Amino acid sequence: MKKFKKYFGLMSGIALSLSLVACGPQDDAKEGTDTKDADKPKELLVWEDVMKGEGIKDAIAKFEEENDVKITMVEKQYTKQIEDLRLDGPAGTGPDVLTMPSDQIGTAVTEGLIKELTVDEETQGTFTEVAMDAQKVNGKVYGLPKAVETTMLYYNKDLISDDQLPTTLEGWYEYSKGVADGKKFGFLALFDQIYYANSVLSGYGGYIFGLDADGNYDPTDIGINNAGAVEGAQYIQKFYKDGLFPSGIIGEQGISVIESLFTEGKATAIISGPWNVEPFTKAGVNWGVTKLPELENGKNMSAFVGVKSYNVSSYSKNAELAEKFVKFIANEENSKTRYEITQEVPAVAALASDPVVTESEVAKAVAEQSQFSELMPNIPQMNEVWTPADSALQTIATGKAEPKAALDQAVQTIKGQIEAKHSGK
Numbered sequence: 001m002k003k004f005k006k007y008f009g010l011m012s013g014i015a016l017s018l019s020l021v022a023c024g025p026q027d028d029a030k031e032g033t034d035t036k037d038a039d040k041p042k043e044l045l046v047w048e049d050v051m052k053g054e055g056i057k058d059a060i061a062k063f064e065e066e067n068d069v070k071i072t073m074v075e076k077q078y079t080k081q082i083e084d085l086r087l088d089g090p091a092g093t094g095p096d097v098l099t100m101p102s103d104q105i106g107t108a109v110t111e112g113l114i115k116e117l118t119v120d121e122e123t124q125g126t127f128t129e130v131a132m133d134a135q136k137v138n139g140k141v142y143g144l145p146k147a148v149e150t151t152m153l154y155y156n157k158d159l160i161s162d163d164q165l166p167t168t169l170e171g172w173y174e175y176s177k178g179v180a181d182g183k184k185f186g187f188l189a190l191f192d193q194i195y196y197a198n199s200v201l202s203g204y205g206g207y208i209f210g211l212d213a214d215g216n217y218d219p220t221d222i223g224i225n226n227a228g229a230v231e232g233a234q235y236i237q238k239f240y241k242d243g244l245f246p247s248g249i250i251g252e253q254g255i256s257v258i259e260s261l262f263t264e265g266k267a268t269a270i271i272s273g274p275w276n277v278e279p280f281t282k283a284g285v286n287w288g289v290t291k292l293p294e295l296e297n298g299k300n301m302s303a304f305v306g307v308k309s310y311n312v313s314s315y316s317k318n319a320e321l322a323e324k325f326v327k328f329i330a331n332e333e334n335s336k337t338r339y340e341i342t343q344e345v346p347a348v349a350a351l352a353s354d355p356v357v358t359e360s361e362v363a364k365a366v367a368e369q370s371q372f373s374e375l376m377p378n379i380p381q382m383n384e385v386w387t388p389a390d391s392a393l394q395t396i397a398t399g400k401a402e403p404k405a406a407l408d409q410a411v412q413t414i415k416g417q418i419e420a421k422h423s424g425k
Contacts, residue, residue: 042069044322047095049078049308051278055338056329063328069321078308079104085113089315096322097329099146102134102307103376109137110380114311117141117323126332131347134307134375143309144330145347146338150303150373151196152365153293154262154276155269157286169200169235169293169301172269176244179268185246188258189271191236192250192397194224194389196271199292199301201232202374208385209377219381219418224389225407233396233403235296240397250397273306274362277343289365291372300372307347307375384417 048056053075060071074095076084081098088094100108108114119141124132131145155165166172166187176186190196198208205228210221223229239245248257259276261267263283271292280287292301310326312319328334335346340356345366357363376382392410395401401409 042067042318042321044069044071044096044318044325045094046071046073046325047076047081047084047098048073049099050075052338052342052344055341055344056334059329059334059337063325067321067324071325082108082113085313085315086111089113089313092315094315095313096316096318097325098311098313099308100143100311101376102145102309103378103382105135105142105309105311106137106378107380107383108311109142112314114142115314115316115319115323117143117312117326119144119327123327126349127330127347128349128352130305130375131307134378135309137378143311144326145307145309146330146335147308147342147344148347148366148370149274149306149308149345150366150369151199151271151273152289152291152303152362152369153269154272154280154287154289156262156265156267157288159265159268162288165290167293168295170296172293173239173244175268176239177242180244182243182246183266185261185267186244187269188245188249188261188267189239190249190254190258191239191245192254192390192394194386194393195304197233197236197393198224199271199303200236200295201229202302203295203299204228204232204235204297206230206232208382209379217377217379217381219379219422220415222411222414224385225404225411229407230403233393233407236393237396237399237403241399245397247398250394274344274366277362289362291365291369303369303373304376305370305373308344381418381422384414384421388413388417 046060053073056073060073063069064071078099079101081095081100082104085094085098098114105114123144124141127145128148131148132141135141135143135145166175172187179186191200194201194208198206201224205223206226207223207229209217209219210223212218212221240250246257246261248254258267258270259272259279262270262272263280263285265285292303294300310330312322312326316322330348332348332350335348336351336354336356338344339346339351343360343362345360345363346357351357352367388410392401392406395406396403
């Protein structure tokens with residue numbers, strides 16, 4: 001059994017310098033489509049992430065001028081864009097270019113939703129190795145990376161000073177015992193969700209998928225119920241049992257509760273990601289960020305590394321121009337501008353040593369945490385993990401089931417869904 005642990009590797013880009021998805025409609029958008037109705041103005045529809053459009057507005061205007069094209073940009077939640085593409089693509093109302101998280105790449109390729117891109121080695125070398133690898137399925141490129149992110153620890157500097165900051169999860173447990181009173185809390189995390197809980201489970205030896213002899217994910221090897229994962233889940237459970245986490249952070253509403261407690265000064269520290277930099281700043285929180293704490297066994301809490309990308313829809317009627325736009329919008333100059341506006345850590349290797357990045361507290365935290373982080377599996381079978389794993393963690397958090405039984409049930413469900421939905425793939 002090979003353990004799922006892809007430690008890296010932003011250290012080869014961001015971190016190093018800081019010391020830092022089968023058949024589908026592809027044939028409808030083959031080369032030459034762009035010349036159809038040549039007398040009409042060319043148009044592209046670009047789906048960007050919510051509250052991130054400002055970061056590419058000027059670049060879009062420049063591309064429009066240089067390529068005699070009209071671009072319409074629509075902001076949509078980036079994790080939901082593939083869902084919308086499934087409906088809007090066949091209807092002819094979908095985007096030419098979209099943005100998505102790297103763990104959805106495998107599914108999108110399998111369903112034929114995004115096109116393979118022709119990207120030379122020089123262009124690929126523009127990006128950090130791990131970010132570029134996240135865009136590949138079976139060695140083929142299906143997107144260009146726009147940003148990388150990990151979870152990290154936010155803390156309220158008005159509630160705790162830097163020199164008082166616990167460096168271990170156990171330290172935060174003890175701190176929280178002295179602070180939590182039902183209205184105010186110390187450390188909070190969405191440990192009822194595998195996206196966050198994996199940072200503990202994997203630190204004790206759990207993993208999502210193992211690796212086969214060729215280094216590819218093996219969906220038959222699931223490690224979220226092994227001895228290490230159970231030990232990690234038992235540790236997580238005590239935060240809930242001892243009343244250090246409010247009951248309101250369990251379930252879908254949890255993210256809103258945890259963020260509200262932090263912005264209202266009712267939680268000293270929470271685990272979140274770069275996406276909350278702007279909201280916390282606008283809320284007037286005197287926040288700081290650092291890597292995740294260490295565990296009792298001396299290992300650092302892990303994190304999933306997410307890579308956001310720009311991709312070309314297989315339904316695009318201007319696929320060649322759309323691919324040109326993707327290469328343009330993801331280049332070094334435009335990536336730097338986007339970073340300066342959105343504060344999303346860029347995937348361009350050369351920007352790792354740029355002062356605009358190296359002087360950023362957030363970029364440093366992402367880079368440091370990346371040393372202990374792992375790439376989120378981008379195979380289609382990952383879709384079957386989220387709901388069963390989250391359900392198991394929620395029963396653990398509420399005391400309705402013990403960790404071993406809950407995680408065993410989750411793995412049984414995951415295996416059944418993989419067999420039913422992905423057999424032969």
